[in-house]
Amino acid sequence: MKRIAVVGGGISGLTAAFALEKQRQAGAPLEYVVFESSRRLGGVLLTEQVDGCQIEAGPDSFLTEKPWASDLCREIGLEEQLVGSNDADRKTYIVVKNKLIVIPDGLMFMVPTKIMPTVFSSLFSLRTKLRMAREWFLPPAPGGEDETVASLVERHYGAEMVDRLADPLLSGVYGGAASQLSVRAVLPRFAEMEAKHGSLGRGMISARRGLPRVAGGGARPLFTSLSGGMQQMADGLATRIAPASIHFGSPVESLHRKADRWSIRSGTEENFFDAVILAAPAVAAGQILKAASSSLASELSGIQYTSSVTVNLGYGREIRAALPPGFGFLVPRSEGTRMLACTFVHNKFPHRAPKDKGILRCFLGGARDEAVLGLNDGEILGTVHRELRDIVKLDASPIFGRVYRWREAMAQYEPGHIQRVAAIEKRVAQIPGLALAGNAYHGIGVPDCIRAGMEAANTVAQLTPESQPLRR
Ligand SMILES: Cc1cc2nc3c(=O)[nH]c(=O)nc-3n(C[C@H](O)[C@H](O)[C@H](O)COP(=O)(O)OP(=O)(O)OC[C@H]3O[C@@H](n4cnc5c(N)ncnc54)[C@H](O)[C@@H]3O)c2cc1C
Numbered sequence: 406m407k408r409i410a411v412v413g414g415g416i417s418g419l420t421a422a423f424a425l426e427k428q429r430q431a432g433a434p435l436e437y438v439v440f441e442s443s444r445r446l447g448g449v450l451l452t453e454q455v456d457g458c459q460i461e462a463g464p465d466s467f468l469t470e471k472p473w474a475s476d477l478c479r480e481i482g483l484e485e486q487l488v489g490s491n492d493a494d495r496k497t498y499i500v501v502k503n504k505l506i507v508i509p510d511g512l513m514f515m516v517p518t519k520i521m522p523t524v525f526s527s528l529f530s531l532r533t534k535l536r537m538a539r540e541w542f543l544p545p546a547p548g549g550e551d552e553t554v555a556s557l558v559e560r561h562y563g564a565e566m567v568d569r570l571a572d573p574l575l576s577g578v579y580g581g582a583a584s585q586l587s588v589r590a591v592l593p594r595f596a597e598m599e600a601k602h603g604s605l606g607r608g609m610i611s612a613r614r615g616l617p618r619v620a621g622g623g624a625r626p627l628f629t630s631l632s633g634g635m636q637q638m639a640d641g642l643a644t645r646i647a648p649a650s651i652h653f654g655s656p657v658e659s660l661h662r663k664a665d666r667w668s669i670r671s672g673t674e675e676n677f678f679d680a681v682i683l684a685a686p687a688v689a690a691g692q693i694l695k696a697a698s699s700s701l702a703s704e705l706s707g708i709q710y711t712s713s714v715t716v717n718l719g720y721g722r723e724i725r726a727a728l729p730p731g732f733g734f735l736v737p738r739s740e741g742t743r744m745l746a747c748t749f750v751h752n753k754f755p756h757r758a759p760k761d762k763g764i765l766r767c768f769l770g771g772a773r774d775e776a777v778l779g780l781n782d783g784e785i786l787g788t789v790h791r792e793l794r795d796i797v798k799l800d801a802s803p804i805f806g807r808v809y810r811w812r813e814a815m816a817q818y819e820p821g822h823i824q825r826v827a828a829i830e831k832r833v834a835q836i837p838g839l840a841l842a843g844n845a846y847h848g849i850g851v852p853d854c855i856r857a858g859m860e861a862a863n864t865v866a867q868l869t870p871e872s873q874p875l876r877r
Contacts, residue, residue: 407435409865410669410678412657412693414441415448416851417842418684419642420477420858426646428866435866438678439646440671442656442685446643449814450851452634455805458764459634459757460717462809464851465748465766466490466628466635471852473859474638475629481641486633489626494752496731499528499569500740503795505729508570514592515558515570516609533565543603551820554591555583561605573735576745579849580711580771580815582738590818630754635851657685660697667838680838680865684858686710687845688813701832704825708845710813712778713770716789717750718803724763725751727799733766734796743769743777744792762804765793772817782808816845840864 409425411418418439425437449463467474469489478487498505509526511519517537524534540561558571571583579586588596598608631637643651655671660681662668667678683690691705733748750757750764758764767789769777777785786806793799826846833839840861844854 407433407680407866408678409435409437410657410667410676410681411437411439411684412669412681412690413448413684413686413843414439414443414446414651414653415684415843415854416450416639416642417448417844417854417858417861418682419446419639419646420855421682421684421842421862422646422650423477423481423642424859424862425866428862433866437650438676439651440655440657440669441651441653444653446651447636447639449811450635450639451809452636453807455717455807456719456762457759458717458719458762458805459754460764460807461635461750461757461766462715462717462807463811463814464635465750466630466754467851469625469627469629471848471850473855474852477855478631478638478641481638481645483631483637483641486631486637488630488632488754488756490628490630490732490753491755492626494730494732495627496729498729498731498734499573500734500736500742500796501528501569503740505734505797507731512570513609515562515566515574516595516605518606518609518613528569530565533563536561536563536566537606541604541606545599545601545603547600551587551589551596551823553584553820554586554588554595557588557592557595557599558583561599568737568739573737573746576738576771577735577768579817580713580768581817582772585772585817585819587818587820587822589820590822628753632756638851657693659695660693662697665837678838680840682840682842682858682861682865684842684861686813686843687816687841690841690843690845698832698836701829701836704829704832705845707825708822709817709819711770711772711815711817712775712810712812713768713815714777714785714811715809716767716769716785717805717807717809718765718767718786718789719758719805720763720765720801720803722761722763723801724765724799727801728763728797736796738773742792742796743774743788744796745769745771747793747796767793770811771815778810778812782806816843816849818849838865 411422422439451462453460497508506528509522517523555567558567575583602608657671659670667681669676687705687708691702694702732753735746736742744767746768748766750766785808842857842861
């Protein structure tokens, strides 16, 4: 009987455990244990009910175009619970000098693909619009070194585009700064388009698929969530995993090879396994692996993380009339606020608030404001209230406010990330019975973590013919 340990009970680890359970039920001679340091499963997936409102403390949805999360939900019987975002109301604003300016139609992740809406938009200065026109004629520029997103976007469209779009969009997704994130790892299609077409605008028109659109319509909703909240996914997986195989309150401290097996230390206990899936954040995985492989541990510890704070505020019905239509707004760094973004939850996912209430979800922290995690709830709520008053002239007092802190939860894909991950994976492949999963390697979103969890399980259990091949 093969014994497999899964370290971490977030969505990555739970998916891995579920994939192992499927193999076990299909007759594979294996058993598994999930070690989770906290008292709950789901990691950053956390949904709460407050005053009839559904509050998402961590992720609120996932990108529909990445199939692994929806596929998994269908497989565990949650198909009926899948809910698309209300894209009829899909407008996103950028804050410029304390005013909301809508992102013009046709802008695909900061690349303009429609001329007129961009020409008439007050989001960009004349200088940036002229850069956009010139960008159209750039010749192909094959293969340079990896660089930051800020550097690539600035070369094509100038610094204003970095400040007003690239940076706010990336701080929303990665909690990171455009000046620190790798183009090859975060926006690989931009590097490909530049190599092939030169102009990103022409490249985008020729590709016309794949990249998430931040404005404009589309057949499928851009985002998908669950009617009972994102935690439903973790809860659904938990019911399919043998309860006895989950060890709560069991932080894994170290891993050692002993006589061809893995010794896992958690508290005073030592357990032995044939294989281990490390589905904890890379920082933790590095600590755990220090004794087993110091070189691997140091590569893992080299992956940086940022922390974030989400604030959910519930209001009475007046909020709906007080705000413009749309999904919410992003705040460029140059505005000098602590708030990075704000979602109008009752517009994006109407089922989350009763008709007589509204919910705002604000993001703070990220690469440039780790200090916000040191403030107490009152200070954070006061900051958000003040900034909402300045930006959307909202003076109403919330019925409730909830603050959630996520320390070192968002992996940062810095330039060189792809080579670093290749080196990590090469080293892991040389160590028998070890696999990694989580948001630090091949994608930070929930669907990517699900795919990573499945792949890790298949690797350590050695793919059986009955196993479902993954869609790529
Ligand atoms: C605020 C926020 C908003 C986000 N929004 C979105 C979104 O809208 N859409 C989207 O697709 N993605 C979003 N993401 C990203 C996505 O949610 C995460 O990347 C993903 O959920 C990470 O899952 P995970 O299981 O890899 O890690 P985690 O959820 O961090 O889980 C890791 C688990 O490992 C446990 N652990 C750690 N160390 C040990 C140890 N030594 N021993 C045992 N257990 C350990 C932890 O307690 C935790 O339960 C968001 C992330 C955050 C923080």
